[in-house]
Amino acid sequence: MSFKLRRRTAGAVSAALVALTLIGPGAASAATPDLIDTWTVIPTAVNNGDYVAFRGSIYNDDTSTVSQLYLVELFRPAGFTPVPGSITIDLGGKGATCDTTGDAFIGAYKCTLGQLKPGKTATVTVVFQTSATGSTATPVWEFNTTGLGSDSGGDESHGDSWPSGTELTVSLREFGDFGGRYVLDDDSKIVENDQALDGTTNPHSTRAYAPVTGIGVTVEDIDCTTSTDPICDAFTTGFGEVSKVNVNDDIDDSGIIPTTLLHFYLQFDSSELEQGVNANNLTILHVWLGGFEEISTDCTYAKKSTTPNNVPPPDGSCLDVKNLPGGDLGVDVWTYHNGALRGNF
Numbered sequence: 001m002s003f004k005l006r007r008r009t010a011g012a013v014s015a016a017l018v019a020l021t022l023i024g025p026g027a028a029s030a031a032t033p034d035l036i037d038t039w040t041v042i043p044t045a046v047n048n049g050d051y052v053a054f055r056g057s058i059y060n061d062d063t064s065t066v067s068q069l070y071l072v073e074l075f076r077p078a079g080f081t082p083v084p085g086s087i088t089i090d091l092g093g094k095g096a097t098c099d100t101t102g103d104a105f106i107g108a109y110k111c112t113l114g115q116l117k118p119g120k121t122a123t124v125t126v127v128f129q130t131s132a133t134g135s136t137a138t139p140v141w142e143f144n145t146t147g148l149g150s151d152s153g154g155d156e157s158h159g160d161s162w163p164s165g166t167e168l169t170v171s172l173r174e175f176g177d178f179g180g181r182y183v184l185d186d187d188s189k190i191v192e193n194d195q196a197l198d199g200t201t202n203p204h205s206t207r208a209y210a211p212v213t214g215i216g217v218t219v220e221d222i223d224c225t226t227s228t229d230p231i232c233d234a235f236t237t238g239f240g241e242v243s244k245v246n247v248n249d250d251i252d253d254s255g256i257i258p259t260t261l262l263h264f265y266l267q268f269d270s271s272e273l274e275q276g277v278n279a280n281n282l283t284i285l286h287v288w289l290g291g292f293e294e295i296s297t298d299c300t301y302a303k304k305s306t307t308p309n310n311v312p313p314p315d316g317s318c319l320d321v322k323n324l325p326g327g328d329l330g331v332d333v334w335t336y337h338n339g340a341l342r343g344n345f
Contacts, residue, residue: 031158034062035116037143039167042125042182043216048172049132050181051083051188053216057123058143058162060116069093070147071111071124074163075140079131082109083184086127089113091120098124110147127184128171138169160168176202180218183210191217192265197328199271204241207265215248219264222340224245231340234287238342240272252337253289257314258336261307268343270327279321279329280345286317288339295319299334308334 035058042053056071089096093114113122131137146159173180179193192207206219222242224232231244243266252258266284283296299308299318308318317335324330331340 019032027224033060033064033066033145035059035066035143035160035162036061037162037164039141039164041168041170043180043218043246044169045171045173045178045218046130046180046182047175047251048130048134049177050130051127051184052130052170053125053127053182054139054141054168054170055087055123055125056141056164057121058116059121060118063118065118066116066131068145068147069113069116069122070114070144070336071098071122072142072147073108073110073139074142074143075138076108077131077134077137077139079133080128080137080139083127083129086125086184087111088125090123090125092115092122092124096122112147124262127182130170137171138166140164141168150288177221178218179206179220180216182216183213185213189213191219193219193221197267197269197324199269203269203272204243205267206243206245208245208247209263210247211260213261216246217248218244218246220244226343231287233291234340235285238285238344239274239277240343242340244339245341246338250289254339259313260337261311261313262337262338264333264341266330266331266333266337266341266343267324268329270329273327273329273343274345277329277343277345282319282321282329282331283344284319284331284333285342285344286333286335286337288337291315291337291339293317294344295333295335299332311335325340 026117036250038057040055046052060066087098096113098109098111111124116122142163144159144161177195179191181188181191183189189210193205194202195205204221206221208217208219210217222229222231222244223261224242231242245264247262284292286293287297295317297318299320300310311318311334314336322330
């Protein structure tokens with residue numbers, strides 16, 4: 001995510017008048033405040049009709065306090081609906097709020113964030129249910145100092161503004177080999193693609209169990225015989241489709257030693273299994289940024305526990321393979337890493 005500085009300044013006289021109201025006491029300069037805006041989509045791809053979170057953050061890199069800051073919604077894609085009660089404000093000024101009536105937004109929402117002191121960041125996150133159709137969507141938001149959108153006919157105060165560009169673009173995908181959403185609550189923690197195995201149309205499936213809410217999770221089945229996804233180049237052996245998994249924006253690739261145990265579930269249709277593969281000899285090849293392993297250790301569990309006790313951080317892993325009807329196999333995989341998974345024996 002690159003940081004971009006966007007400003008819009010009026011004529012010399014009006015800019016000077018506005019600046020006097022924006023910059024706190026003691027400021028010697030009437031220059032446009034030096035703010036850095038960041039826009040984030042969580043996750044960047046979701047299923048049509050599922051949840052996505054849009055987040056706007058703005059950092060005061062100046063030496064003076066901005067006396068009043070707003071976040072306004074300039075454009076909302078058709079079919080996108082704000083989830084009631086989902087809006088959150090982090091480190092806004094005293095009394096920071098967004099315009100709502102109960103749990104329903106009034107059209108295009110506006111957030112009043114109050115003062116923004118030097119070295120502080122204000123962040124607003126809103127969760128939407130996406131449209132049932134379409135392939136991409138790009139809402140437009142704007143931080144500004146007027147409370148009006150920069151394209152509003154009533155915006156005559158010509159304050160400074162920091163609008164989003166294409167950074168809030170979300171890819172909308174049909175449910176099938178792909179599954180993805182923002183994990184809004186406990187009821188949405190299971191993120192999966194089509195689990196109905198079929199030897200002709202759907203020989204493989206993937207599921208992820210989100211460890212917490214408030215994150216993005218995606219799963220996808222990749223057929224490396226037809227796909228150009230570079231993840232296929234990481235596998236020189238193995239069979240069947242590749243399960244590509246991403247929990248919390250590849251949290252384990254952030255440079256921090258991972259401590260969160262991740263749980264994935266893969267299904268193999270009997271037509272996908274190579275000859276001789278069974279529940280006793282199936283292993284899982286696992287590749288992630290900076291690592292590769294073959295998972296073959298059976299999971300062990302303490303009494304009444306559903307979480308294995310033989311997966312020490314940061315690189316422990318285990319699997320639990322089960323026979324399914326029709327000769328299919330299901331395997332629970334526990335690991336501390338995202339990445340991609342593929343069958344082997």
